[in-house]
Amino acid sequence: MTLTTTLTDPPPATGITPVLSVRDLRISFPSETGPVEAVRGVSFDLLPGRTLGIVGESGSGKSATALGIMGLLPPTAALGGQVLLGERDLIGLGDKELSEVRGNGIGMVFQDPLSALTPIFSVGRLLADALRVHQDLTRRAAFEQAVELLDLVGIPDPRNRAKSFPHEFSGGMRQRVVIALAIANKPSVLIADEPTTALDVTVQAQILQVLRRAQDETGAGLVLITHDLGVVAGHADDIAVMYAGRIVERAGVGELFRRPTMPYTARLLAAVPTVDSGVHRPLVPIGGEPPALVGLPAGCPFASRCALALDACRADEPELRDITGHGSVACLRADEIADGSLDPAGGVAAVVRTADDRVGTGEVVLRVEDLVKTFPVTKGALLKRRVGTLHAVNQVSFDLRAGETLGLVGESGSGKTTTLMEILRLRQPEGGRIEITGTDVGTIGSAAQMRELRRDLQIVMQDPLGALDPRLPVFQLIAEPLRAIGRDRESIRSRVGELLALVGLDASISDRFPAALSGGQRQRVGIARALATEPKLLALDEPLSALDVSVQAGVINLLARLKRELGLAYLVVAHDMAVVRYISDRIAVMYLGRIVETGDTETIFSDPRHPYTKALLSAIPVPDPQRERTRESVVLEGEQPSAARLPAGCVFVDRCPLYRLVGEDVRERCRTERPAPTHVADHPGHHYACHAA
Numbered sequence: 001m002t003l004t005t006t007l008t009d010p011p012p013a014t015g016i017t018p019v020l021s022v023r024d025l026r027i028s029f030p031s032e033t034g035p036v037e038a039v040r041g042v043s044f045d046l047l048p049g050r051t052l053g054i055v056g057e058s059g060s061g062k063s064a065t066a067l068g069i070m071g072l073l074p075p076t077a078a079l080g081g082q083v084l085l086g087e088r089d090l091i092g093l094g095d096k097e098l099s100e101v102r103g104n105g106i107g108m109v110f111q112d113p114l115s116a117l118t119p120i121f122s123v124g125r126l127l128a129d130a131l132r133v134h135q136d137l138t139r140r141a142a143f144e145q146a147v148e149l150l151d152l153v154g155i156p157d158p159r160n161r162a163k164s165f166p167h168e169f170s171g172g173m174r175q176r177v178v179i180a181l182a183i184a185n186k187p188s189v190l191i192a193d194e195p196t197t198a199l200d201v202t203v204q205a206q207i208l209q210v211l212r213r214a215q216d217e218t219g220a221g222l223v224l225i226t227h228d229l230g231v232v233a234g235h236a237d238d239i240a241v242m243y244a245g246r247i248v249e250r251a252g253v254g255e256l257f258r259r260p261t262m263p264y265t266a267r268l269l270a271a272v273p274t275v276d277s278g279v280h281r282p283l284v285p286i287g288g289e290p291p292a293l294v295g296l297p298a299g300c301p302f303a304s305r306c307a308l309a310l311d312a313c314r315a316d317e318p319e320l321r322d323i324t325g326h327g328s329v330a331c332l333r334a335d336e337i338a339d340g341s342l343d344p345a346g347g348v349a350a351v352v353r354t355a356d357d358r359v360g361t362g363e364v365v366l367r368v369e370d371l372v373k374t375f376p377v378t379k380g381a382l383l384k385r386r387v388g389t390l391h392a393v394n395q396v397s398f399d400l401r402a403g404e405t406l407g408l409v410g411e412s413g414s415g416k417t418t419t420l421m422e423i424l425r426l427r428q429p430e431g432g433r434i435e436i437t438g439t440d441v442g443t444i445g446s447a448a449q450m451r452e453l454r455r456d457l458q459i460v461m462q463d464p465l466g467a468l469d470p471r472l473p474v475f476q477l478i479a480e481p482l483r484a485i486g487r488d489r490e491s492i493r494s495r496v497g498e499l500l501a502l503v504g505l506d507a508s509i510s511d512r513f514p515a516a517l518s519g520g521q522r523q524r525v526g527i528a529r530a531l532a533t534e535p536k537l538l539a540l541d542e543p544l545s546a547l548d549v550s551v552q553a554g555v556i557n558l559l560a561r562l563k564r565e566l567g568l569a570y571l572v573v574a575h576d577m578a579v580v581r582y583i584s585d586r587i588a589v590m591y592l593g594r595i596v597e598t599g600d601t602e603t604i605f606s607d608p609r610h611p612y613t614k615a616l617l618s619a620i621p622v623p624d625p626q627r628e629r630t631r632e633s634v635v636l637e638g639e640q641p642s643a644a645r646l647p648a649g650c651v652f653v654d655r656c657p658l659y660r661l662v663g664e665d666v667r668e669r670c671r672t673e674r675p676a677p678t679h680v681a682d683h684p685g686h687h688y689a690c691h692a693a
Contacts, residue, residue: 016047016048018045018047018084018221019046019047019048019085019086019188019189019220019221020045020046020069020083020084020085020106020188020189020221021044021045021046021082021083021084022044022045022065022069022081022082022083022084023043023082023083023084024041024042024080024081024082025039025041025042025043025065025068025069025079025080025082026039026040026041026042026079026080026081027039027061027065027068027073027077027078027079027080028077028078029074029076029077029078030076031294033294033295034295035078035294036293036294037245037293037294037296038061038064038245038293039061039064039065039068039245039246040061040244040245040246041081041246042061042065042081042242042245042246043247044240044247044250046221046222046223048188048219048221049215049219049220049221050221050222050237050238051215051221051223051224051235051236051237051238052222052223052224052237052238052239052240053224053225053226053235053236053238053240053253054066054223054224054225054226054239054240054242055225055226055227055232055240055241055242055268056241056242057227057243057268057290057548057549057550058519058548059290059293060242060243060245060290061242061244061245061246062193062225062242063193063194063225064245065225066108066191066193066223066225068083069090069191070098070102070106070108070191071090071093071095071098071101071102085101085105085106085189086105086188088101100134103130103133103134103181103182103185103187104134104185104187105187105188105189106187106188106189106190106191107181107182107183107187107189107190107191107220108182108190108191108193109178109190109191109192109195109211110178110193110195111193111194111195113166113171113174113175113178114166114167114171114174116178116181117166117174117177117178117181118166119165119166119167120165121165122162122164122165123146123150123161123162123164123165123166123169123177124143124146124147124150124162126177126181127142127145127146127149127150127162127177127180127181128142128143128145129142130181130184131145131146131184131185134185135185143162145184146162146180147159147162149180149184150176150177152180152183152213152214152217153176153177153179153210153213153214154176154206154210155176155180156638170639171199171203171412172199172200172203172206172207172639173639175196175199175203175207176206176207176210178195179195179207179210179214182214183214183217183218186217186220187218188218188219188220188221189220189221189222190211190214190215190218190220190221190222190223191222191223191225192222192223192224192225193225194225194226194227195207195224195226196208196226196228196231197226197227197228200411200412200575201575201576201577201616201620202411202615202616202619202635203411204231204619204621205619205635205636206635206636208231208234209635211235212235224236227548227549228621229268229269229272229549229621229623230272230578230620230621230622231621232253233253233257233621233622233623233624233625234621234622234625234628234629236253237252237253238251238252238253239251239252239253241256241262241264241265241268243301243302244290244296244301245293246320246330247320247328247330248262248264248265248302248329248330248331249261249262249264249265249327249328249330249331250320250327251326251327251328251329252327253625254625255326255327256326256327257269257623257625259326259337259338259340260344261323261326261329261331261337261338261344262329262330262331262334262337262344263302263307263308263331263333263344264286264302264305264306265344266337266343266344267284267286267305267344267550268286268549268550269623270283270284270553271283271284271286271549271550271552271553272549272553272578272623273552273553273556273579273582273583274578274622274623274624283553283554283557283582284553285551285553285554286305286550286553287305288304288305289518291304298314298315298316298317299313299315299316299317300313300314300317300318300330300332301317307344308333308337308342308344310332310333312332313332317330318330318331318332321334323335323338324338325338326338362402362403362404362567362569363402363437364399364400364401364438365400365401365402365436365437365456365536365537365569366399366400366423366434366435366436366537366569366571367398367399367400367434367435368397368398368399368419368423368433368435369397369432369433369435370395370396370397370432370433371395371396371397371419371422371429371431371432371433372391372393372394372395372429372430372431372432373392373393373415373418373419373422373429373430373431374389374390374392374430375389375390375392376388376390377389377390377644388644388645389644390642390643391592391593391643391644391646392418392593392643393415393418393419393593394415394592394593394646395431396415396419396432396590396594396595397432397595398588400537400569400571401569402536402567402568402569403563403564403567403568404569404570405563405569405571405572405583405585405586406569406570406571406572406584406585406586406587406588407573407574407580407583407586407587407588407601408420408571408572408573408588408590409574409575409577409580409587409588409589410589410590410591410616411575411591412575413592413643414590414591414592414593414640415592415593415643416573417541417573418593419573419590420459420539420541420571420573422434423457423539423571424457424459424539425441426441426444426450426453426454427442428441428442429441429442436453436456436457436537437456437537439453451484451485454533455485455533455534455535456533456535456537457536457537457539458530458531458533458535458537458539459530459538459539459540459541460523460526460530460539460540460541460543461541461543462541462542462543462545464519464522464523464525464526465514465515465522467526468514468522468529469514470514470515471513473511473512473513474505474509474510474511474512474513474517474525475496475510475511477514477525478499478500478525478528478529478532479492479496481529482495482496482533485533495532496510499528499529499531499532500528502528502531502562503524503525503527503528503531503558503562504524504554504558505521505524505525509521518551519547519548519551520547520548520551520554520555523543523544523547523551524555524558527558527559527562535568536568536569537568537569537570537571538568538569538570538571539570539571539573540559540570540571540572540573540574541573542573542574542575543555543559544556544574544576544579545574545575545576552579556579556582559583560583570583572584577616577617577619577620578620580601581601581605584601585600585601586598586599586600586601586685587599587600587601589604589610589613589616591612591640591651591652592640592641592646592651592652593643593646593651594651594689595689596612596613596652596688596689596690597610597613597686597687597688597689598687598688599680599683599685599686600685600686603680603683603686604617607680607683607686609678609680609686609688609690609693610652610688610689610690610693611652611656611657611690611692611693612652612655612656613688614634615634615636618631618634618635619634619635619636634657636655636657637655638654638655640655641654647671648671648672648674649669649670649671649672649673649674649675650670650671650673650675650689650690650691652690653670656670656692658693659692661692662691662692666691669691670691670692673691675689675690675691676689678690678693
């Protein structure tokens, strides 16, 4: 089922008693170098039915604040201040008293739903136990309420699925179960800590819709912790921006996005990749690193990264103060910023991308024709027998030229990463043909040919910490591929220095180990390592998903510069459609192992033809409250079917919104006939595979 919803601004709430009041919350953790002041004097009120969005970089204290409110901090943590749930102060309560509050007065939606659910119990048992802990219910009555909760959060066939275990659910369905657990006893406060971080954009839209429905059902106030400014733009009523353990700006969502008054907030917004009608504004990363929260120096913690800092900013830390018509800001220059005489984001002009900028015109470095990859589906613990075939990649074709970026997009399970892995194997594929820099990988006959071709194809992994050997310093990590191709010691030393400079890193970090680097620095080291052999093609597997938005902006700018300077071709697998739009020249949309639409990036975004593409684009959060709350949003219901049981006709037929609107003759074709790619006459290179479109 496809639902179309229009988001509207909730009415302002005034004169209402807060359901949660936090006053001067302070949290510190012991360390070898002294106490880590993770949360420093956080205060806010949460009103019933309202949503407070808390945003900021990693390490700003967002999650520590949520855990402190819930009483889930480790015993070594020092906790001070006041947390009033109604009129009851939760600070100082023992674990037994807090257990009566958790799940009853306060419900929490955790970031990782699989870790939040006990794997040895069915989801129905988990929900029933959560109900019986706080209510006097029989087992049967609790199970019936559990089924009703699963139905409320959109789990299909809830009575039967209540008997399933967490590992039998997809990520989106597990998060729905966690939301059902959080609202089971109708709490007055809901806390959602990064509830959509690891989810596809379409599943994210479903989960946010379920959260809104849960809030409407319980009337609870919601604390929404996220790094996605598009999510808070569409779903928060008020926003608190945290930096270095404290709130530095607090305002209504409209006021904050219209005129961010704290330089840190403005720089966060400037780092978000947003593109309208082909006009790219350069991303402005926040230079430097957040301060260590051990022995903070005097003055504003953001002063060392702020372009507007004065000498006075480094003397005393500014207090949070009210700004007329805006909210509260901790900045000495907030009045100048609020009246428009200062631009904290730097006033960067927009840059229009021309056709020459977007389309690669060099030689073809990668050609994939009718690629097929299947996996056996087996059954049995000891004697495994084949009971089916999973069609991971099914007749995928595309090409990629030097100086061009192709983005492979789609939900998890669509075949993007499998396609990438088949290309990287440099072996004869199961079906079809792969050609790299003019060489058919199926004709490679010797190890020497393999090594030579491997130099032209390198990969940048999703997790930079996991991709780098923690036992080697940066110099050795970058030198390793150079030694593999036979470079001598002197040329290696010279080349490592060149590569560090190329990716914007200082030579002084060459002796540091990966654990001592920030996330952005580690990803730059990974890119430098990939560039060591002077490849023609870089495969990037979710290269930005583990990074903060400010760090992400710097890496995006770096990739754009390297492509321009070195003439590289990029094959990018990503789920963040805003990033894909910013860095890609062409897009291929995949669903259940097939490419359902492909074309120039701006054409795909401005004139999508396939209903799946339209749903993907509709689900992208826009960091603009006015646009996000007034646009039509198509939310796909249900889950992507198994690739082991492909439909006879169109692979999207089970979830297609157009299928329900067309005549029976077209429906019959959708069910029985695989659609062939249709060329769009007025857009060269734009193809889609759909009968109903």
